Amino acid sequence: MKSRHKRMVFIVVGLAALAGAVGLIMNALQSNINHFFSPTEVHANAAPTDRSFRLGGLVEVDSVQREDDGLTVHFRVTDNAETVPVTYTGILPDLFREGEGVVAQGKITSDGVFMADEVLAKHDETYMPPEVAEALEKAELAKAEAANGATAVEPAAVQPAAQPQEGI
Amino acid sequence: MIPEIGHYALILALSMAIIQSVLPLIGAQQAKASWIAVARPAAQGQFAFVLVSFGCLTYAFITNDFSVQYAASHSNSQLPIEYRIAAVWGGHEGSLLLWALMLAGWTFAVSILSKNLPDEMVARVIGVLGLVSVGFLLFLLLTSNPFDRLIPAALDGRDLNPLLQDPGLIIHPPMLYMGYVGFSVAFAFAIAALLSGRLDAAWARWSRPWTTAAWCFLTIGIALGSWWAYYELGWGGWWFWDPVENASFMPWLIGTALIHSLAVTEKRGSFKNWTVLLAIIAFSMSLLGTFLVRSGVLTSVHAFATDPARGVYILGFLAVTIGGSLFLYAVRAPSVSKGGEFSMLSRETLLLSNNVLLVVACGTVLLGTLYPLLLDALDMGKISVGPPYFNSVFVPLMMPLLFLIGLAPFVRWKKANLGELARLLRWAFCVALVVALLLPFTMGEWHWMVSLSLLMAMWIIVTAMLGFIRRVKRGNGLKGISMSYYGMQIGHLGMAVFVIGVAMIGGYQTEKDVRMEIGDVTTVGGYTFRFDGVVEQAGPNYQATRGYIQVMKDGKNVMLMHPEKRIYNVQTMPMTEAAIDSGFTRDLYVSLGEPVSGGAWSVRIYHKPFVNWIWGGCALMALGGLFAICDRRYRIASRQRKEAEKRKMATANQGSSGDVTGTAAVAREAKA
Numbered sequence: 001m002k003s004r005h006k007r008m009v010f011i012v013v014g015l016a017a018l019a020g021a022v023g024l025i026m027n028a029l030q031s032n033i034n035h036f037f038s039p040t041e042v043h044a045n046a047a048p049t050d051r052s053f054r055l056g057g058l059v060e061v062d063s064v065q066r067e068d069d070g071l072t073v074h075f076r077v078t079d080n081a082e083t084v085p086v087t088y089t090g091i092l093p094d095l096f097r098e099g100e101g102v103v104a105q106g107k108i109t110s111d112g113v114f115m116a117d118e119v120l121a122k123h124d125e126t127y128m129p130p131e132v133a134e135a136l137e138k139a140e141l142a143k144a145e146a147a148n149g150a151t152a153v154e155p156a157a158v159q160p161a162a163q164p165q166e167g168i
Numbered sequence: 169m170i171p172e173i174g175h176y177a178l179i180l181a182l183s184m185a186i187i188q189s190v191l192p193l194i195g196a197q198q199a200k201a202s203w204i205a206v207a208r209p210a211a212q213g214q215f216a217f218v219l220v221s222f223g224c225l226t227y228a229f230i231t232n233d234f235s236v237q238y239a240a241s242h243s244n245s246q247l248p249i250e251y252r253i254a255a256v257w258g259g260h261e262g263s264l265l266l267w268a269l270m271l272a273g274w275t276f277a278v279s280i281l282s283k284n285l286p287d288e289m290v291a292r293v294i295g296v297l298g299l300v301s302v303g304f305l306l307f308l309l310l311t312s313n314p315f316d317r318l319i320p321a322a323l324d325g326r327d328l329n330p331l332l333q334d335p336g337l338i339i340h341p342p343m344l345y346m347g348y349v350g351f352s353v354a355f356a357f358a359i360a361a362l363l364s365g366r367l368d369a370a371w372a373r374w375s376r377p378w379t380t381a382a383w384c385f386l387t388i389g390i391a392l393g394s395w396w397a398y399y400e401l402g403w404g405g406w407w408f409w410d411p412v413e414n415a416s417f418m419p420w421l422i423g424t425a426l427i428h429s430l431a432v433t434e435k436r437g438s439f440k441n442w443t444v445l446l447a448i449i450a451f452s453m454s455l456l457g458t459f460l461v462r463s464g465v466l467t468s469v470h471a472f473a474t475d476p477a478r479g480v481y482i483l484g485f486l487a488v489t490i491g492g493s494l495f496l497y498a499v500r501a502p503s504v505s506k507g508g509e510f511s512m513l514s515r516e517t518l519l520l521s522n523n524v525l526l527v528v529a530c531g532t533v534l535l536g537t538l539y540p541l542l543l544d545a546l547d548m549g550k551i552s553v554g555p556p557y558f559n560s561v562f563v564p565l566m567m568p569l570l571f572l573i574g575l576a577p578f579v580r581w582k583k584a585n586l587g588e589l590a591r592l593l594r595w596a597f598c599v600a601l602v603v604a605l606l607l608p609f610t611m612g613e614w615h616w617m618v619s620l621s622l623l624m625a626m627w628i629i630v631t632a633m634l635g636f637i638r639r640v641k642r643g644n645g646l647k648g649i650s651m652s653y654y655g656m657q658i659g660h661l662g663m664a665v666f667v668i669g670v671a672m673i674g675g676y677q678t679e680k681d682v683r684m685e686i687g688d689v690t691t692v693g694g695y696t697f698r699f700d701g702v703v704e705q706a707g708p709n710y711q712a713t714r715g716y717i718q719v720m721k722d723g724k725n726v727m728l729m730h731p732e733k734r735i736y737n738v739q740t741m742p743m744t745e746a747a748i749d750s751g752f753t754r755d756l757y758v759s760l761g762e763p764v765s766g767g768a769w770s771v772r773i774y775h776k777p778f779v780n781w782i783w784g785g786c787a788l789m790a791l792g793g794l795f796a797i798c799d800r801r802y803r804i805a806s807r808q809r810k811e812a813e814k815r816k817m818a819t820a821n822q823g824s825s826g827d828v829t830g831t832a833a834v835a836r837e838a839k840a
Contacts, residue, residue, distance in 0.1 A: 006511075006512065009512065010520075014524065017524055017525075017528065018528070021528045021531070021532065021561075021565070024532075024560070024561050024564060024565075025532055025535060025561055027560075028556070028557045028560040028561045029535075029536075029539070029553070029557060031556075031560075032553065032554055032556040032557035032560065033551045033552075033553055033557070034551060034552045034553075034554055035549060035550065035551050036549070036550035036551065036552065054552060066764060066765075069683055070683025070764035070765070070768060070770050071681055071682070071683055071770055089681075090681045091681050091761035091762070091770050091772050092761070092762065094741075094742045094743060094744055095741070095742065105554075131550050134550075
């Protein structure tokens, strides 16, 4: 074969391989990316209902309940503005604690319970998952803004609206 | 006082590195013998100073000198001595100092093991390594000085993260860094060759053992990291596609491509440009890995943006190194002569395919690792790319690669005959196919994925045996086989062993989380586990809850396993210590979850078939590399070359004939 022909063949084969790889990658990325949502975003219906995502925040204090089988755990994840109930079956990581940061991966059911198939906690005492830290900050900011805006217009209206939320 | 000596030694090392890079590089360019002669002593001096500096930091850790900020944040007086030493590289500053030490060590090795290379070439290699040293020493001194004092001194240290208090951590980072940093030698050889314009087969031969050595260390380092994650993190996985893991895996993929491409350049003189480019990319990947792990971008892109000194420095260093070397490549590459011709079916083509597959695989890992960072930096939402992405992209790319491993050693250089290959290998393929189809049934269940992986593994094993037999028959017995042939086959067999481990784990592992009261039994993988309660126990720097689990098989007691839950005194951090019974064909893995109620615990029990084959395979790969380095021809060739050059000088008017005799002598000696 002439060397020019050969080079053409190589280029064509190379491009075909590249196209194949790009196809694989795009396909894999499409179906395997996990987006991160905070409880506030979940309440605003920003999270998908048909596919899995990551939910992060703090484990609400006094919210952890264990079923009799010893493995199924219910707890609530909060960003100090909204909360989402979570159910998980399995052994929780070492650093899972009430009042500490957590990231759970799973799907949300139609009745608003997040069924986690993986629960991740931080690696050491001082470290907070970055997504969680940011979600908390955002919620804090939004709350402060809402409070400011509300005081200016109608201070009393905010409190009752916020009150029932705590009971969920 | 000692820390100040360490700091001062570091500054001296920097000055030495500047001399080591500037004088030899200019000297080599202008053919000044006296400047070229500076290279070796300067490199050795730099190594000595970095070693002193590292020794001083280690001393501060051993003597619990908590007036050193870095020691105060990463050690503690209760910490056992071996972990105090390991804590030296347990944090950012110390691990960078280790990086610098490794780099100086590799340079030192080049300076003493390169007696047979032309001095000018050695000067350039050492000069380029010196430039890299300057970059890292400056980084240490400007942004991450490990000798910074803490005034007033801390009463006690904040302790090493308990996860890192493990024998695996004592050896894992040094091995990994040896590999990372080792690619700087391959890089320096490539840049030296570009600078001198002498990009030939001899260059490939010099650079090959160094590259293989770095690759061996990296292989061992990654395997140790994976093993550590397996037994220390307490959930029994061996690879998580975590960005930190990916950072070490990308240089490995490119390094693997590089050692194969170097083979073509050495044997056939082809792929020269490509090989140089791979050497540059391999080192760039090492630097990128260092950047990802050390700059804090992984923890948070935004934290990185608010305290950018370190990250920006590495990014700048990365840009200068990669940009500079690619620029040099662009200027010099077009003038490089073409190598030998080869046809569509030849060993060259197959090795090229190997390279393409490995580079694409590296690209997919790179994309999966950087994509979330990119989106986050652009404020386009937070995402994570999980293992499913990597698995679904990686596995289809690796299958053809595994097939090529079995095939390529039988294919001739330059041009091969398809019919002849098919006749030669059809039985090997049939044997592999039958074994792969039947073997899964012995495990109880048939999965196509397991079968396919086993087919590839068996194909590699059967063809390696066939190739070996043919060599023995053709040559004069075992003596006729070169070390590098052994090396290649051992490395490839290691890959097969690794694939078997991965396939078996993927198909047949059993994981069970159960709630167990005292006396409860559960059966996993043919073994029965009985929970006999827990006992409180004190360790050197932790309190442990020690579980008693009796393992039985066929009604007989086999062993007692002791998983632990530890609370470390200083950081009050809980840690799960899994109990693992390692075996040739399976591991039993037990870890304690948490106390649930009335003396009951949640317990995690795993049966992991063939899991040790994963790391065993890696060890075999590294062993193969070691065999390849030991091949006689590297030493003979360089000696011959030196002699040829001497002769050349003696009979200056017949220079070219001297070269010819040299090559003929190599060929003669190789045959003998």
